[in-house]
């Protein structure tokens with residue numbers, strides 16, 4: 001669904017202590033992959049804890065368009081009857097991935113080695129994001145691609161009738177590129193290899209192994225070398241989706257910043273390829289306690305307790321960027337209230353997310369009285385004892401920009417407004433009731 005709906009302005013104001021349990025939604029990355037691998041396997045995949053955000057619902061609709069049966073059977077509980085590797089049918093209409101870069105890029109990969117044609121589109125934000133990082137490697141498999149100037153959507157892919165396996169080194173740290181190549185490799189004969197210099201989130205590799213593919217990761221001097229054997233018969237599996245550490249980051253940050261707060265977040269993913277934000281918070285002196293570490297659905301999860309306390313600015317090394325790539329907007333809000341500057345290095349990829357997140361955060365923080373310096377691939381936020389607030393922030397159809405500034409408003413002197421909170425529904429549909437339930441004044 002493209003977001004043509006009227007903007008939904010929202011306001012957050014200074015709040016008393018946040019208390020309670022934050023049951024954040026299912027992980028967005030795992031949810032997309034569960035639907036796509038369910039659609040590519042034989043038999044019934046029962047998914048529990050699926051994120052029912054618009055991004056994931058759009059991927060579910062796309063899987064139906066490619067011939068899978070996708071049914072909602074309860075809250076967060078979905079059943080997929082797949083068509084098997086190479087079994088996708090040609091969709092009758094255009095595939096609209098709405099706001100979701102992960103959705104469109106992974107689905108392009110999943111169909112690129114099947115001899116069908118599909119056209120992909122999305123909302124105004126997605127239509128500004130680069131697609132050649134995906135379509136270039138897909139062309140190496142033999143897919144034919146037609147796109148707009150600059151590699152923008154809409155993109156039409158004519159899948160390879162006679163695909164060849166590919167050995168591909170990702171030019172930037174991106175789990176979407178890695179995953180698109182691996183999903184395309186499923187229907188190519190022989191071994192498809194992806195080499196990544198920096199580790200990125202590994203949900204695709206974990207889930208492919210869980211569905212019975214032969215896939216291995218070797219750690220070498222060039223980085224991670226991931227080798228997938230093509231043409232497996234994927235076996236449908238139950239998938240228990242862990243809670244999303246990227247969504248948890250918002251109530252966690254709010255509890256750290258609002259004096260007197262203490263909250264718990266149960267069952268949140270602790271996948272080491274996703275934990276950079278929590279590592280950084282620990283460096284800043286945050287009071288975080290992890291308990292009850294366990295494995296659920298092939299992913300490590302634990303319960304997290306967060307208490308308010310003083311924080312100090314830190315330097316986030318470039319090597320950590322991939323493991324917290326979606327958390328820099330909310331980290332920059334936390335940094336605004338830490339003692340001293342926080343320097344974020346190696347963050348150029350933020351410029352091609354749902355918005356240019358460096359520009360959006362720098363503009364919004366400055367408008368609210370915070371000093372920020374930015375370069376092409378870094379951002380420095382100067383912490384202060386109290387943030388004036390009082391500005392309206394442009395969110396550029398970006399859910400994480402909207403949620404970040406609503407958290408800022410909980411601790412700033414004057415309320416913070418966002419011009420459009422509508423996109424929050426792409427990843428965290430219950431953000432407002434959940435935050436209000438903890439005591440946040442947001443509306």
Ligand code: S3P
Nearest residue numbers: 029102173174175176177325326
């Ligand atoms: C994702 C990968 C990341 C991340 C996105 C989800 C995924 O994008 O920003 O929200 O599920 O693979 P990149 O791979 O482009 O860094």
